[in-house]
Amino acid sequence: MKELFDALPRVKSADWLLDTCFVYYVFEHHKEKDLLKFCENHEVAITSFTIKEILYNIHKVNHNVRERLRYLIKNSILLGRIDIPVSPGEIDEEIGFIVGVDENILHLVPDHSDGVIAAVAVRLKANILTRDKHHLFTTVLEDYFKSKNLLIKNNF
Numbered sequence: 001m002k003e004l005f006d007a008l009p010r011v012k013s014a015d016w017l018l019d020t021c022f023v024y025y026v027f028e029h030h031k032e033k034d035l036l037k038f039c040e041n042h043e044v045a046i047t048s049f050t051i052k053e054i055l056y057n058i059h060k061v062n063h064n065v066r067e068r069l070r071y072l073i074k075n076s077i078l079l080g081r082i083d084i085p086v087s088p089g090e091i092d093e094e095i096g097f098i099v100g101v102d103e104n105i106l107h108l109v110p111d112h113s114d115g116v117i118a119a120v121a122v123r124l125k126a127n128i129l130t131r132d133k134h135h136l137f138t139t140v141l142e143d144y145f146k147s148k149n150l151l152i153k154n155n156f
Helices: 002-006 020-028 032-041 048-060 063-075 091-101 104-108 112-124 139-147
Strands: 016-018 044-047 080-082 127-129
Touching: 002 048, 002 063, 016 020, 016 112, 020 032, 020 048, 020 063, 032 063, 044 048, 044 112, 048 080, 048 112, 091 104, 091 112, 104 112, 104 139, 112 127, 112 139
Parallel strands: 016 044, 016 127, 044 080
Antiparallel strands: none
């Protein structure tokens, strides 16, 4: 699966970023067609950080979910890849990356790994699709993003 993610086109901008839990949600709830349509109508990307999280946990995911994800990436999705210089689990690098973009995010997102996608979104002026109700899809972060004319949504 790593090779499929590596083959995604590298992009420098996006209108929407997909969070790890949103990717799992799409495939666990059979919403692939919704994702395809969304990607056709918007510039959607996934970060290299999110890809590493998915690959790290892929063995814990239902076999059917893995197969549908693999099929969609291999055959038809208009999804870009944004490479960033930090990997999951590198706490000091995660914090440094976030601070380098917007230190406020450290205080708004208690989990540094979730803060990374928020920082990427702020840097790129991109919106986020997430299902993470603990760290990302929160009123506090939603209000902060609104002040920057950005959105955090939990559905298409």
